Amino acid sequence: MPRHRRTGQLFVISAPSGVGKTTLVRSLLQELPELEFSVSCTTRPSRPGETDGRDYHFLVREVFLAGVKAGRFLEWAQVHGEYYGTDKLKLDEWLEAGKDVLLDIDVQGARQVRCIFPLAHNIFILPPSWGVLEQRLQARGTEAPDQIASRLSAARREVQEAPWYDFIVVNDVLETAVTDLISIIRAARCRRMAQAHRLRAILDFHPPPS
Amino acid sequence: MPRHRRTGQLFVISAPSGVGKTTLVRSLLQELPELEFSVSCTTRPSRPGETDGRDYHFLVREVFLAGVKAGRFLEWAQVHGEYYGTDKLKLDEWLEAGKDVLLDIDVQGARQVRCIFPLAHNIFILPPSWGVLEQRLQARGTEAPDQIASRLSAARREVQEAPWYDFIVVNDVLETAVTDLISIIRAARCRRMAQAHRLRAILDFHPPPS
Numbered sequence: 001m002p003r004h005r006r007t008g009q010l011f012v013i014s015a016p017s018g019v020g021k022t023t024l025v026r027s028l029l030q031e032l033p034e035l036e037f038s039v040s041c042t043t044r045p046s047r048p049g050e051t052d053g054r055d056y057h058f059l060v061r062e063v064f065l066a067g068v069k070a071g072r073f074l075e076w077a078q079v080h081g082e083y084y085g086t087d088k089l090k091l092d093e094w095l096e097a098g099k100d101v102l103l104d105i106d107v108q109g110a111r112q113v114r115c116i117f118p119l120a121h122n123i124f125i126l127p128p129s130w131g132v133l134e135q136r137l138q139a140r141g142t143e144a145p146d147q148i149a150s151r152l153s154a155a156r157r158e159v160q161e162a163p164w165y166d167f168i169v170v171n172d173v174l175e176t177a178v179t180d181l182i183s184i185i186r187a188a189r190c191r192r193m194a195q196a197h198r199l200r201a202i203l204d205f206h207p208p209p210s
Numbered sequence: 211m212p213r214h215r216r217t218g219q220l221f222v223i224s225a226p227s228g229v230g231k232t233t234l235v236r237s238l239l240q241e242l243p244e245l246e247f248s249v250s251c252t253t254r255p256s257r258p259g260e261t262d263g264r265d266y267h268f269l270v271r272e273v274f275l276a277g278v279k280a281g282r283f284l285e286w287a288q289v290h291g292e293y294y295g296t297d298k299l300k301l302d303e304w305l306e307a308g309k310d311v312l313l314d315i316d317v318q319g320a321r322q323v324r325c326i327f328p329l330a331h332n333i334f335i336l337p338p339s340w341g342v343l344e345q346r347l348q349a350r351g352t353e354a355p356d357q358i359a360s361r362l363s364a365a366r367r368e369v370q371e372a373p374w375y376d377f378i379v380v381n382d383v384l385e386t387a388v389t390d391l392i393s394i395i396r397a398a399r400c401r402r403m404a405q406a407h408r409l410r411a412i413l414d415f416h417p418p419p420s
Contacts, residue, residue: 187397
């Protein structure tokens with residue numbers, strides 16, 4: 001049985017493309033600036049408005065695959081023909097320092113992280129309906145019709161895994177969804193497991209350091 | 211294994227006297243007006259500013275004890291020589307109607323409710339320190355010094371049970387504590403268990419009614 005040590009908590013957020021996860025995550029990080037965001041590595045080309053190091057670490061395929069060989073990634077996956085992965089060095093450092101970390105990864109990656117951090121809080125973002133998701137993908141205007149169709153069918157496959165997640169947030173009105181995400185993180189910080197130090201302090205009970 | 215039926219969720223809040231629970235609960239109910247508050251019954255005399263039917267249902271001892279005999283209360287307890295209890299009729303009605311309910315009860319009552327609603331969310335409010343709690347009890351100015359001493363030692367006994375609660379909120383700055391409470395309730399509403407209807411809707415999966 002692991003002795004309680006105060007480390008950061010891990011929040012894993014997944015959503016099919018088009019649900020608005022990127023906007024949600026950006027708003028969330030603005031509201032909770034102390035939350036560390038683990039920027040994923042990817043081999044896919046950057047989209048308009050995306051910045052290297054903020055949205056993704058854009059890596060060429062050879063560098064990514066060398067990282068896989070060297071055990072650099074906590075999880076990695078191939079999605080729509082491109083590679084995505086989470087660098088584990090920074091993540092471990094943050095958690096050890098007691099900082100809460102947000103991971104924005106797909107269901108494949110979330111399954112792998114579940115095996116390594118079984119107590120992570122898993123959050124799935126749902127679109128209000130399939131019709132709305134299709135509209136949002138079309139409105140983005142960055143993809144050809146056949147790519148949109150491919151993303152939609154990928155979204156249907158991904159949503160099949162939503163029932164395994166701990167929290168379900170519906171992104172209908174952006175502000176409501178952001179407040180839901182903030183609430184999930186604040187509530188997790190109030191959970192007994194994260195407040196053991198508070199309990200020890202008020203109960204005047206201080207076990208000796210091991 | 212119970213089949214999922216969409217009912218309201220129960221939130222149980224406990225705190226030793228002087229921690230500021232009454233103010234916290236009032237602010238919380240203002241912010242979340244859809245949350246139903248189960249007003250406790252008590253035999254203790256009302257304090258300045260308290261209204262019958264809003265803060266408590268003030269009952270004479272004979273009526274209370276008749277209620278106990280008739281099985282009117284979900285839980286009841288004797289604290290500082292006075293009786294406190296939760297009327298179960300309204301509570302069941304709200305939960306059945308899918309409304310979330312807040313119960314403000316002491317640790318004795320919370321233990322009883324834990325046996326009846328094992329999935330209730332239990333929240334304990336801690337003072338920032340014992341010194342602050344003593345100051346707050348003195349500042350209230352409604353009690354004699356020996357009553358304050360008695361409340362303080364009762365508080366020390368109650369806080370011993372805080373480690374059994376699901377959530378620990380420290381009432382240092384009122385606004386922060388209120389936001390924590392709101393977050394706990396919002397996050398509970400995003401939990402998979404409370405979102406099963408959303409999952410069924412988006413997965414196009416509708417089990418037949420039983």
